[in-house]
Amino acid sequence: METLGAALIRRIQAHDQQALGALYDHLVPLLNALLLRILGDRQEAEEILGETFWQMWNSAASYDPLRGTVEGWAISIARSRALDRLRARRRREVHTALYEEEERLLPRPQMPLPEEVALRGERYRAVAEALEALPKEQRLPIELAYYEGLSQAEIADRLAQPLGTVKTRVRLGLLRLRQALEPYLRERA
Amino acid sequence: MTPEELQELCALYVLGVLEPQAAADLEARLRAGDPDVVRAVGVFREVVELLPYALTPLSPNPAVRAQLMARIHTTLPEETQVPRTATASQGLLARFRTPLLWLPTAAAALLALMLGWSVYGLRRQVAGLEANLQQLRSVAGDHERLLALLTSPTVQIVTLTGTEHAPDAGARLLWDTQRGEWTVIAHNLPTLPSGKAYQLWLLTAGAPIPAGTFHLDPHRRGIIQTKLPPSRENIAGAAVSLEPEGGVPLPTGQIVLAAKF
Numbered sequence: 001m002e003t004l005g006a007a008l009i010r011r012i013q014a015h016d017q018q019a020l021g022a023l024y025d026h027l028v029p030l031l032n033a034l035l036l037r038i039l040g041d042r043q044e045a046e047e048i049l050g051e052t053f054w055q056m057w058n059s060a061a062s063y064d065p066l067r068g069t070v071e072g073w074a075i076s077i078a079r080s081r082a083l084d085r086l087r088a089r090r091r092r093e094v095h096t097a098l099y100e101e102e103e104r105l106l107p108r109p110q111m112p113l114p115e116e117v118a119l120r121g122e123r124y125r126a127v128a129e130a131l132e133a134l135p136k137e138q139r140l141p142i143e144l145a146y147y148e149g150l151s152q153a154e155i156a157d158r159l160a161q162p163l164g165t166v167k168t169r170v171r172l173g174l175l176r177l178r179q180a181l182e183p184y185l186r187e188r189a
Numbered sequence: 190m191t192p193e194e195l196q197e198l199c200a201l202y203v204l205g206v207l208e209p210q211a212a213a214d215l216e217a218r219l220r221a222g223d224p225d226v227v228r229a230v231g232v233f234r235e236v237v238e239l240l241p242y243a244l245t246p247l248s249p250n251p252a253v254r255a256q257l258m259a260r261i262h263t264t265l266p267e268e269t270q271v272p273r274t275a276t277a278s279q280g281l282l283a284r285f286r287t288p289l290l291w292l293p294t295a296a297a298a299l300l301a302l303m304l305g306w307s308v309y310g311l312r313r314q315v316a317g318l319e320a321n322l323q324q325l326r327s328v329a330g331d332h333e334r335l336l337a338l339l340t341s342p343t344v345q346i347v348t349l350t351g352t353e354h355a356p357d358a359g360a361r362l363l364w365d366t367q368r369g370e371w372t373v374i375a376h377n378l379p380t381l382p383s384g385k386a387y388q389l390w391l392l393t394a395g396a397p398i399p400a401g402t403f404h405l406d407p408h409r410r411g412i413i414q415t416k417l418p419p420s421r422e423n424i425a426g427a428a429v430s431l432e433p434e435g436g437v438p439l440p441t442g443q444i445v446l447a448a449k450f
Contacts, residue, residue: 021319033241
């Protein structure tokens with residue numbers, strides 16, 4: 001059965017503006033949370049958010065369903081743009097680390113809408129719990145790679161662990177997550 | 190290369206942190222349809238795509254949507270008018286050779302132009318109404334969420350009072366002891382100077398913990414929500430200070446709100 005994202009992207013490819021609005025409403029709580037987690041700044045997150053959907057609108061024709069879901073495509077664009085911004089910020093050496101040893105204290109400038117709370121549903125809870133259940137030494141390198149875009153060498157340096165150990169822990173952590181989230185992978189497929 | 194080593198490369202590739210040369214080599218194998226690489230990348234890609242679902246979904250400012258739709262809207266008339274203009278031009282050229290038909294054609298063109306302009310105006314109105322609707326939904330959602338917090342048996346409420354720098358200001362701190370979430374709703378804070386933000390601090394016996402920055406709405410109200418690491422339970426109070434945009438690791442500006450627990 002065609003997913004909502006796939007149905008909407010077909011309409012967007014035909015320049016249907018309303019379809020883009022619907023896709024925005026469908027994905028924006030997730031993408032906004034991701035961008036805030038990476039950038040820690042609401043204004044920057046919202047700027048990247050707009051650019052992400054603008055890029056999706058302009059390059060919808062190049063979307064290839066064989067390479068992943070629409071949600072995955074959107075996440076990839078948003079994350080990539082946010083990490084570019086984060087790296088540029090680091091280069092300017094004005095990045096202020098606001099995280100504690102293992103958890104970042106995120107500003108939460110807006111409350112989720114009631115429907116977003118409902119949207120979280122089982123999948124949101126399951127992913128959060130699965131990630132939380134990972135051993136810290138597996139969870140940390142995954143988070144540093146995903147949310148901060150650190151290279152494997154930088155992760156090894158940050159965690160004061162040999163490179164080989166970091167690689168193994170990332171692999172084992174992701175496999176463990178996959179095992180825990182198997183039902184939700186099938187649901188997406 | 191062992192299967193484990195290949196999996197490690199694919200895991201790092203999917204996370205986007207593989208070194209450039211290794212990533213290029215892996216992509217070449219992926220393009221060539223190497224079944225081991227295709228399978229391993231697929232295995233990790235599926236799970237990595239789920240990672241953001243661990244975060245609490247949050248709505249952005251409704252203006253983001255309105256600006257995006259307005260930006261997209263500007264691209265539509267050009268795209269849709271190009272073929273029409275070309276067709277109409279060809280038709281007009283032919284009809285200029287038949288003077289009796291020229292006047293009705295011009296009238297029809299004018300009518301079409303007026304209709305087009307009218308549709309354009311309606312579209313703008315709809316975009317404006319959509320933005321208003323989003324704003325109202327956001328406000329209603331905030332209110333529902335606050336009501337749920339205020340009536341939750343696991344939420345403790347603490348009052349922050351304004352200091353001499355903001356004597357009219359006040360705030361309620363809602364501490365969800367079960368979820369470890371802290372929500373602060375401040376009111377009557379002084380209007381923020383340019384380049385500044387208010388920053389929330391959780392006070393401990395040692396250094397205060399920075400807990401995020403926030404701005405004020407037009408009614409001089411501000412809301413911030415923060416999740417506390419489970420290991421941090423010795424919070425003795427909370428405070429809000431005026432700091433540079435983006436926040437600072439330790440307070441540097443005037444304290445405007447404070448409370449001891």
